[in-house]
Amino acid sequence: MLTTPERNTEPTWLAIVRLLRWHKPEGRLILMIPALWAVFLAASGKPPLPLVGVIVLGTLATSAAGCVVNDLWDRDIDPQVERTRDRPLANRALSVKVGIAIATVAMGCAAVLAFYLNALTFWLCVAAVPVILLYPGAKRVFPVPQLVLSIAWGFAVLISWSAVTHNLSLPTWILWGATVLWTLGFDTVYAMSDREDDRRIGVNSSALFFGEYASVAIGVFFIGTVILLGWLGLIVPLHLSFWISLAIASVGWIWQCIRLGQKDLPNSGYGEMFRQNVWIGFILLSGMIAGSF
Numbered sequence: 001m002l003t004t005p006e007r008n009t010e011p012t013w014l015a016i017v018r019l020l021r022w023h024k025p026e027g028r029l030i031l032m033i034p035a036l037w038a039v040f041l042a043a044s045g046k047p048p049l050p051l052v053g054v055i056v057l058g059t060l061a062t063s064a065a066g067c068v069v070n071d072l073w074d075r076d077i078d079p080q081v082e083r084t085r086d087r088p089l090a091n092r093a094l095s096v097k098v099g100i101a102i103a104t105v106a107m108g109c110a111a112v113l114a115f116y117l118n119a120l121t122f123w124l125c126v127a128a129v130p131v132i133l134l135y136p137g138a139k140r141v142f143p144v145p146q147l148v149l150s151i152a153w154g155f156a157v158l159i160s161w162s163a164v165t166h167n168l169s170l171p172t173w174i175l176w177g178a179t180v181l182w183t184l185g186f187d188t189v190y191a192m193s194d195r196e197d198d199r200r201i202g203v204n205s206s207a208l209f210f211g212e213y214a215s216v217a218i219g220v221f222f223i224g225t226v227i228l229l230g231w232l233g234l235i236v237p238l239h240l241s242f243w244i245s246l247a248i249a250s251v252g253w254i255w256q257c258i259r260l261g262q263k264d265l266p267n268s269g270y271g272e273m274f275r276q277n278v279w280i281g282f283i284l285l286s287g288m289i290a291g292s293f
Helices: 012-019 025-042 049-073 096-114 119-141 145-165 170-192 195-201 206-235 240-260 267-290
Strands: none
Touching: 012 049, 012 096, 025 049, 025 145, 025 170, 025 267, 049 096, 049 119, 049 145, 096 119, 119 145, 145 170, 145 206, 170 195, 170 206, 170 240, 170 267, 195 206, 206 240, 240 267
16 A cells, blocks of 8 residues: 655755755766766777766766656655655655656756767667666566666667767677676665565566575676676777776675675665775776776
């Protein structure tokens, strides 16, 4: 039975900040990371700074729109989940009309930035929109909704790479595959904190789908990420700095998988590991940039 949360009295501007998740920058940065991987690798470590600015702003606008769309879909589910019950649409601090207006503005900003890009990249931006809009509904009908999110994350690679080269090549698709597997890994970690609530409500997640083997599945996703990034490093090719960063990332992921095997891991531990993946992503980015020279 759905609960009706009490109306929140916080200032509207603060509710909008929370709706856009600007108070939690790690979620914005973790979408930006694969986009930056792609733009720097495609440009051999020296992309035009205006293009980097467009990519950064575009990921911020797209991420903002995705957060609002997700909360519009889940405004009656979020009140029943401990982690999400205080979101502005869930606690009625903001109305649905305001949410739709903010999502429209965010998508509009992303669309304006897309016109700066070439034709292939523009149409890839257009192709990403249905995935972004439909992802929140996937948890209601698809057993592994994190795969849909991972495909949405993969568009960041395709868009950014093609913005530099005007085409998609084998390295693009290798990086796309690594991004999809990495996203499946860290978002399954994130979903593990909501397992009990998701099971009670009746929505799907990869953490529920893999059940007691969730930590094993995450390990497989991270191993696949390392293999694909290693393949990419060989064919680009990338130099010593990249391989050092990949070794550091591998150690980080191994440590996370060991922690996930602990039966007494508190729910806060899953969020902590999600945030660690932001740092891992930036370590890899620094290695890709330095290894391109």
